[in-house]
Amino acid sequence: MSNNEYFRIAKDGLWDNNGILSMLLGLCPTMAVTTSATNALGMGLATAAVMAASNLLVSVFRHHITYEVRVPVYILIVAAMVTLVDLVMNAYMHPLYKVLGLFIPLIVSNCLPLAHLEAFAGKRPPAASLVDGVFAGLGFTFALTVIGGVREIIGSGTLFSNAALLLGSSFKFLECHLLPADCHILMMVLPPGGFLVTGFVLVGKRMIDVAQGKEISMSGAHGA
Amino acid sequence: MTDHKDEAEDRKEAVEEDALFRADEAMHEDDKTEKEKPFFIHGLVLAVFCLGFGALLALTYHLTAQTIVARGVEDQQASLEQVIPASIHDNDISANPLHLKDAEGHDVTVFRATKAGHVTGVAYEISGSGYSGEIRLMMGVDDQGHILGVRALAHKETPGLGDKIEANKSNWILRFTGLSLTNPSENKWKVKKDGGQFDQFSGATITPRGVVAAIHRGLEFFETHKSTLLESSNVQ
Numbered sequence: 001m002s003n004n005e006y007f008r009i010a011k012d013g014l015w016d017n018n019g020i021l022s023m024l025l026g027l028c029p030t031m032a033v034t035t036s037a038t039n040a041l042g043m044g045l046a047t048a049a050v051m052a053a054s055n056l057l058v059s060v061f062r063h064h065i066t067y068e069v070r071v072p073v074y075i076l077i078v079a080a081m082v083t084l085v086d087l088v089m090n091a092y093m094h095p096l097y098k099v100l101g102l103f104i105p106l107i108v109s110n111c112l113p114l115a116h117l118e119a120f121a122g123k124r125p126p127a128a129s130l131v132d133g134v135f136a137g138l139g140f141t142f143a144l145t146v147i148g149g150v151r152e153i154i155g156s157g158t159l160f161s162n163a164a165l166l167l168g169s170s171f172k173f174l175e176c177h178l179l180p181a182d183c184h185i186l187m188m189v190l191p192p193g194g195f196l197v198t199g200f201v202l203v204g205k206r207m208i209d210v211a212q213g214k215e216i217s218m219s220g221a222h223g224a
Numbered sequence: 225m226t227d228h229k230d231e232a233e234d235r236k237e238a239v240e241e242d243a244l245f246r247a248d249e250a251m252h253e254d255d256k257t258e259k260e261k262p263f264f265i266h267g268l269v270l271a272v273f274c275l276g277f278g279a280l281l282a283l284t285y286h287l288t289a290q291t292i293v294a295r296g297v298e299d300q301q302a303s304l305e306q307v308i309p310a311s312i313h314d315n316d317i318s319a320n321p322l323h324l325k326d327a328e329g330h331d332v333t334v335f336r337a338t339k340a341g342h343v344t345g346v347a348y349e350i351s352g353s354g355y356s357g358e359i360r361l362m363m364g365v366d367d368q369g370h371i372l373g374v375r376a377l378a379h380k381e382t383p384g385l386g387d388k389i390e391a392n393k394s395n396w397i398l399r400f401t402g403l404s405l406t407n408p409s410e411n412k413w414k415v416k417k418d419g420g421q422f423d424q425f426s427g428a429t430i431t432p433r434g435v436v437a438a439i440h441r442g443l444e445f446f447e448t449h450k451s452t453l454l455e456s457s458n459v460q
Binding site: 035061064065066068069072073076077080083084087088090091092094098155156184186189190 | 261265266270291292295383384385
């Protein structure tokens with residue numbers, strides 16, 4: 001495969017076919033963890049790790065997985081990867097695990113990894129599948145972090161609070177306090193805020209696409 | 225990648241550049257033209273994958289189990305250190321805990337702080353019912369029945385309203401330090417809205433009400449079991 005094709009796969013995952021912003025997949029974790037940018041980033045990276053690993057594994061074994069049992073095998077692989085991430089995080093990234101631990105098992109029920117296994121990794125060679133998993137995961141992380149950032153700024157007046165917990169103390173500079181305590185709109189960190197902000201971020205993405213002259217259509221991809 | 229075979233197959237599969245999420249009808253038809261595989265093959269494939277990934281998980285569990293237990297102990301010690309000042313004990317608080325039953329028959333694990341062999345304070349977990357489920361707190365009490373400190377361990381209260389019971393969000397929970405069953409008097413162990421002396425939060429009364437009640441029950445627990453808790457002979 002040419003570099004051009006890898007570039008295309010990466011761009012697809014990050015922007016054109018972004019899991020949240022274009023395909024509207026994985027909305028359950030999106031609503032649950034985007035109460036702060038740090039939580040969103042942590043959840044996104046955990047999902048990206050699961051997607052990269054499961055995409056690679058499915059692609060490697062794609063000739064051995066028969067068509068009839070592919071879905072149970074895919075779910076088995078995703079669930080195994082999630083449990084692995086769960087155990088490793090609990091053991092070696094404990095402070096973050098205390099924040100995100102509740103949401104990690106939710107990755108199993110996130111349809112975004114499954115969609116990529118079914119539509120991509122089950123048919124393509126390992127290298128391309130790994131690229132697809134990594135960049136679709138990063139695209140998911142990007143969208144989550146944007147939504148989390150907006151909700152956190154409006155709802156709590158901070159941005160990337162507790163980032164040092166996630167990324168280590170050298171990232172303490174990311175933590176900023178933007179709004180005084182009486183300017184918060186609490187609703188933004190509650191569930192309705194998740195829907196509102198996600199809606200506006202979707203509109204923003206469409207507007208950028210329109211400004212670039214792209215055709216916006218409800219293609220098969222959007223219905224996936 | 226050195227995977228030439230894969231590359232060749234990939235071209236053969238003729239996946240168009242933009243066919244990332246195209247329906248996979250073509251592939252399905254390919255499958256039908258293939259010779260039908262015997263049914264047990266599918267079961268075998270599934271079984272092999274289950275075994276393989278089961279083994280992988282067992283291995284990971286085995287490798288991380290000890291670290292995870294150690295992290296749990298660290299967590300517990302950190303919460304114990306917050307409710308029992310270092311100055312009043314010279315032992316390892318989390319070692320050799322006492323197992324008792326509270327008034328409702330639930331198990332309570334009591335951690336004891338000793339200095340020179342005498343019990344100077346105890347810490348145990350209490351729970352109250354909040355706005356959305358159980359609130360778990362760790363509470364430390366000295367040998368006179370005065371509160372050394374209370375900290376929230378886990379709760380599901382509304383962010384921005386009920387979560388002010390956390391010590392890093394508000395200093396409300398610090399207010400209990402030094403209080404006892406008799407200070408304030410029985411009928412003042414309530415939030416202000418109920419005629420007591422503890423502030424509720426604006427927009428959240430149920431959470432502090434649950435916490436105040438839980439702390440009061442915790443003090444009653446201490447009073448009931450005072451002699452057992454403070455007995456020095458059963459501490460190492």
